[in-house]
Amino acid sequence: MALTINKKFCKGCGICVAFCPKQVLELDELGKVYEKAPEACISCGQCELRCPDFAIQVIKPAKEAAK
Amino acid sequence: MALTINKKFCKGCGICVAFCPKQVLELDELGKVYEKAPEACISCGQCELRCPDFAIQVIKPAKEAAK
Amino acid sequence: MTKARLMQGNQACAEGMIAAGVRFFAGYPITPSTEVAEIMAEELPKLGGKFIQMEDEIAGMGATIGASLTGVKSLTATSGPGFSLKQELIGYACMAEVPCVIVNVQRMGPSTGLPTSPAQGDVMQSRWGTHGDHGIIVLSPGSVREAFDVAVASVNFSEKYRTPVILLLDEVIGHMRERVELPDACELKLVNRKTPTESPETFQAYKPGDDGVPAMAPFGAGYYHHVTGLVHTHTGMPSGGGAVTNELVRRLESKINRAQKDITMYTEDGIAGADVVLVSYGGSSRAASAAMKLARAKGVKVGMLKLITIWPFPVELVIEKTKHAKTIIVPELNTGQLVGEVERYAGRERVVSVTRVDGELFEPEEILESILAAGGAK
Amino acid sequence: MTKARLMQGNQACAEGMIAAGVRFFAGYPITPSTEVAEIMAEELPKLGGKFIQMEDEIAGMGATIGASLTGVKSLTATSGPGFSLKQELIGYACMAEVPCVIVNVQRMGPSTGLPTSPAQGDVMQSRWGTHGDHGIIVLSPGSVREAFDVAVASVNFSEKYRTPVILLLDEVIGHMRERVELPDACELKLVNRKTPTESPETFQAYKPGDDGVPAMAPFGAGYYHHVTGLVHTHTGMPSGGGAVTNELVRRLESKINRAQKDITMYTEDGIAGADVVLVSYGGSSRAASAAMKLARAKGVKVGMLKLITIWPFPVELVIEKTKHAKTIIVPELNTGQLVGEVERYAGRERVVSVTRVDGELFEPEEILESILAAGGAK
Amino acid sequence: MKQIVLTGTGGQGLILAGIILAEAAVLDGKQAIQTQSYGPEARGGASKAEVIISDTAIDYPKVLDADVLLAMSQEAFNKYGAEVGAAGSLIVDSTFVRELKETPAKLVALPITKAAKEELGRDMFANIIALGAIVGLTQTVSRESLVAAVLARVPKGTEAKNTQAIDIGFRLAQEAQ
Amino acid sequence: MKQIVLTGTGGQGLILAGIILAEAAVLDGKQAIQTQSYGPEARGGASKAEVIISDTAIDYPKVLDADVLLAMSQEAFNKYGAEVGAAGSLIVDSTFVRELKETPAKLVALPITKAAKEELGRDMFANIIALGAIVGLTQTVSRESLVAAVLARVPKGTEAKNTQAIDIGFRLAQEAQ
Amino acid sequence: MAAIDKYIRQSALPHIWCPGCGNGILLAALLRAIDKQQLEQKKTVIVSGIGCSSRASGYMNFNTIHTAHGRALPFATGIKLANPELNVIVITGDGDSTAIGGNHFIHACRRNIDITTVIFNNNIYGMTGGQYSPLSPSGTIATTSPYGHLERPFDIAALAIAAGSTYVARGTAYHAVQLTDLIAKGIANKGFSVIDAITQCPISYGRKNKMGGPAQMMQWQKDHAVMVAAAAKMKPEELAGKFVIGELHKSDAPEYTAEYDKMIARLQGKGGEA
Amino acid sequence: MAAIDKYIRQSALPHIWCPGCGNGILLAALLRAIDKQQLEQKKTVIVSGIGCSSRASGYMNFNTIHTAHGRALPFATGIKLANPELNVIVITGDGDSTAIGGNHFIHACRRNIDITTVIFNNNIYGMTGGQYSPLSPSGTIATTSPYGHLERPFDIAALAIAAGSTYVARGTAYHAVQLTDLIAKGIANKGFSVIDAITQCPISYGRKNKMGGPAQMMQWQKDHAVMVAAAAKMKPEELAGKFVIGELHKSDAPEYTAEYDKMIARLQGKGGEA
């Protein structure tokens, strides 16, 4: 999985959802983010970049692969 | 006489003396302005214009003549 | 139909100001006073009045004084940090004798403190915050209805005595909503500053009347007088003369002190025969009242003097109302401020200071304890 | 060779500051304090220190606090109007416990007042000028030599107690030149703020020591702590907790009050057996001394307690030194300020307030009159 | 005297709910006081509104002994839940409060926000549903006064939905009893 | 104890003169205090410096009873002239003080500024001449200390002229006696 | 002078300024400008701050107020907003307006409130005896910069323009006739007008900076000022060390109190949407 | 995020900002810029004022100080001047920096003191619940302008340039990568640098002004920002209603603390005349 989500920090603002180019993300019924379509993620980092709450971290696949 | 000088107001700064185009004015020994060469005065108004102390008034000859 | 409404203290304060004729407000937002500004922004233009949010509190104070000079009743509102910033110009208003009202809705300090928590930490500052000797009037309401009444009174006093008046609210009263029935506009007695009876040629802008207060000509009315924060003569022109200085500085204080009776607002409850007298003011008086009733239920003879006017400190009143008390309890949401005056005038031995500074209102139990300790010990 | 020099009070003050280790000054010119700034502008850069004239007094206060946070002993100087403007940030320094010294050379107020005339009108303001409860130290010298000594003491106290200290000069002492012999640098005892003994990992920036004062790490030393004017925990991080608030607000006052003995500076003269005790401070003590000698020559038993530390008000000392006096006379160049504290603690009956507010120093005769009236009446 | 405490998070409109409740009491001819406490800062975090309703003058404005406490979020439940005792009711919005702790109070769990979303399409009606439920459960104020107070406060055009919200609240209350 | 008052207008350097006089007294091993009073404002108008010299500690810093009063302008003479009594001396600069009033004091009129202009070419030495004259007339401080104090204060390069100024002052004093 | 006599409180003269101080020249220019614009005397308010320059208000026979240091503009804003019928003129020093009063200055510019501000700019704090001001040139010797001033001065005209002022001009005491004209135009502008009036402080600036006496300082003004039209044709090198005088900026923008009155009219249903 | 983890006080999170508030995005951009410039952590000081934005300092693992409203720059000036070795970064709000703090702002620009100031510009007073700020556009609905704001906003970049700042840039929360870059360049500039960082306050600004939710407000930023290079090629009509982002100004001028140190060296005879 390319994303680490810290639900405790997520405030459900929806910014990551709106700007994810691949519609990977959605809010659950408690208003917290989750990966609806993890397989679509291209690890572009947009969500991490714009999450105001330090709630998403994108692990770059390049690094993963190198391990 | 074209000038009314209020010696009480004059502080002897010398500005009028310096900028009079006709060297009409000078400071006396108490440091107050007086007309050394009244006849040379052309009523140009420079002294009144630049006196910081409202100590000189130039009576325009035109007006005088009209009376 | 009843006129009863639920109303917030800050709103009652704002409505009182408008009812008293305030038509100009200049200020800078700060919690927990902001509602006063917001209501003014909404209401004043509808009445042809003016609201302006200035670049800071100092500017708010300056514009308020400026507006008042044109003859308009003027107001500003703030809280601790902003009140500190306004101090220089509050002194200006004292010196130049410009009527205006400053609302300070106290919050927990010092410094930024706890912006949304109640305290009564600015009591001494409201008297002494600006440099130099001066007199000032400070009123502190203990209920939403009083916030309205005191707003009206503060405008009236400022006009009558040509002085800044501080309306010292606290977060308890300012932010609380309670049921009120407000008087009709026609029931209110409004005071306007004296205007000159003399012609511009003979009028002296700072020549006091018999009451120590000079008449005031609004800018634009054809009186070409000078207003300054320097020591000045009766004409308003600067002077460094000793006699002029002495007369002026003493008068700024005495015009207010001599009117102490007129200015003093208070309520009392069961003072006669009380062994214990609570001297209370503002938000903490609510807890004191509750404690008093609990104590009475336990058989203690306890009364309460609730001061609304806290400066000039009502010396005679406090002496009179406490003279038979064995114990005087002064509960305050600070580390003990007005208690100093009570000690000074009633004598230290009988006075108990009850304080709370954790950002919460007293619980009645805390005050009750002191009452019982006092009631029991004697 | 004698080390005697003729020196102005403001200069002695500035030299005392430098001798005490001040290496940063930020301020804004204002009569009659400007000489302090001017001397700093001249001397500090030679010593590798920094002087900056800021855009206003508020900025001067802010820069002074900022500089102190880097570990440098820092100073600002002003007079009434500027002192009023600094009040908000003085409260910040109290709250964030940043050592710094504020010189206020008092002039006649309120407002612009008489900029070049003496007064002692800021005595209450120096204690209560900022909003919210806080403790503060205020020292007022009565001679040029004392201006030097008190400058050193003010820096020392600010460092020791991590608090702003107000050096309350007045125009009499500030502008007067008199013969002084100053101590050598090596004779001075200098105090530096405590620094952390713990590592950055365990250090808590606002955890008080046994003396109620936390150790202080300078910015840049590797301690990543937070400084704020909000109520904060021992770590320095904001908190609205009641217990945290109570502990902090009370400690800010108690750390100073508990050190009252250490902080109290005074001189006394002939208190034992005196019927009349003068309680005096600052410039007016010079007239009081002269009056005392005149009275003694007339056979009156009169003594004097000259307070140098005026806040925290030296309660025990004043009680002790006045307890046998039949009359206590408090001469002040204001309408009666510190006299309130004397009345509070010594009892109103015996206290006589002698005041002068015309922009001139007392003449000895005026005070003598009160002494004789008191000496005669008893 | 009735003491009611409404808790939740910033955006849930609980202070407004408190005001409406107090206004309804005034319409009933009662004395009423409403207060709130903020966290250390204005933004986010748990929020709390208090209402006291009485037939006689009210001295002390804060709730000392709650008759009803509403918790609309887990955080608020954790923080304030213990403020209601055996004699009182603890109403929780089961949409958000998932982990319940022991309480001596009468516990009533209602799907308040869920109902708002499902039945009215927007969670912003949750506070009004909560009011309906509280009044339904405790009769602190009259239903007419509640309706009047709500309608006096809400934006134009939302009157119908808000009346519906009150009804839902009453229904939830009834279902729970 | 000697009490000396120096009065005149702003630019005449009388405060500096007061400081120098007090410094000379310190050099003599005496106690000394110097004060000044400004008008209501810093600029222009009459200026006044006071010096008290004593063998013992000085409590009160202001002059109560002047032994010497110097008036270097008409305005200062009018304003302060009466502050010196029968036991004192009133020294006036006759260059500027043209209208004399009755005074119980010993009146000494000296052409101080005139001498400065005529003998030293610039009126800025008038204050030092005045000091020379005062010391010449009253021996308040020693001549050596006065010279030392003056030289310690004046700009480099003007030492000779200043020493000369003192001499002129002493000469004027002598001529007057 | 006859024309401006009625605008002067004769009994307050002579004024407190030092011999040769330029403030009196500027004051006269201002009075002539008021006369030129034929402002109604009783509807005219003069507001000043604190400083030598700010004492000018005391000599002027209008509604006058000498406020606190730096605060003339907030007071003036209150006066103008409370009664827009009044003509409000502010007299301020370079320190008063750009040091302690700098914030009020830029905000008054931004609001474009109809106030005319004349800055008596002597590059120094005169009143307190010569400390550097935000308009002191780099290198200035002042009592607080005994080793030469390290900071750069503001370009006050650029600042006023950037902040939104709709009329900005510069003149000097030497060019007193032109200055009168520039002030008159400032008064005529319906909006916030700034006139940077360069003047000499021989006592607290001139002496320390070896500028000579008052007349020499005015000669310096004459020699270093370049008219705006001439400056437009000069190269930067030629302009180095000189300063430009004349009308430097004029623009249009809504005036604050007029906008406010429109809002009131709208709310009271007296006017249309404006 | 790993790179900036060490710059965050993890125990202080979650932060106090509302859901969707842009402050967190700006904070992350700033931390990345600090990382990019490899500032020595213990020699770096973060100074903030008062406001929602100014709470950022509390989350940053440096020497941090949360000062008083509007006063971050005077504190920062004291810190930098007392110890020029420290890297000083100021975080401030639009109200904090241009309302109450406006004077300190222009003076810091003028002194060109080596401080980097990041303005978290949400066009409103967020902390106090939505009053207009000097950067609120005309017409803004705020709690203190219920009928639409009458004043014009400052052009903060023009103001900073006129006041003397030597680096001025503008970015947005949406353009977070570019913003990081602009801040990094500001830090690199030896002098006073200003970064106007446009951000969204959905609660106190967005709601009242019908801007939609946080994502829509960021979309607005995207749609209305024009890169400086592109803007240069556009006509004024095309730019109307848009704003320019990127590096807006860069110039050279003596830095204040460096000048001060040279003066000390000169006085102590350690350096030549400089």
Ligand SMILES: Cc1ncc(C[n+]2csc(CCOP(=O)(O)OP(=O)(O)O)c2C)c(N)n1
């Ligand atoms: C709050 C405050 N700070 C400082 C002063 C002292 N002060 C009076 S005037 C002045 C500066 C004057 O400079 P400027 O405005 O340029 O006027 P000028 O005297 O040069 O005409 C200062 C610092 C004051 N009166 N009030």
Ligand SMILES: Cc1ncc(C[n+]2csc(CCOP(=O)(O)OP(=O)(O)O)c2C)c(N)n1
């Ligand atoms: C002296 C003072 N005045 C007013 C306030 C109240 N106050 C706190 S933050 C703020 C404005 C914040 O606006 P901004 O700087 O834009 O920051 P934001 O909250 O929008 O990030 C105000 C007016 C204060 N704390 N101190």
Ligand code: SF4
């Ligand atoms: S990394 Fe890119 S694609 Fe993956 S979830 Fe985040 S925004 Fe979407």
Ligand code: SF4
């Ligand atoms: S941007 Fe962050 S806070 Fe907002 S919904 Fe996504 S993860 Fe949650």
Ligand code: SF4
């Ligand atoms: S009017 Fe002209 S010529 Fe006559 S004295 Fe004045 S300046 Fe000289």
Ligand code: SF4
């Ligand atoms: S300009 Fe005026 S004050 Fe100066 S010397 Fe001439 S008349 Fe006298």
Ligand code: SF4
């Ligand atoms: S000090 Fe300067 S500005 Fe002030 S009156 Fe004297 S010459 Fe004019």
Ligand code: SF4
């Ligand atoms: S009020 Fe606005 S600026 Fe403040 S935290 Fe909320 S969204 Fe952010």
Ligand SMILES: [Mg+2]
């Ligand atoms: Mg100036």
Ligand SMILES: [Mg+2]
């Ligand atoms: Mg903002």
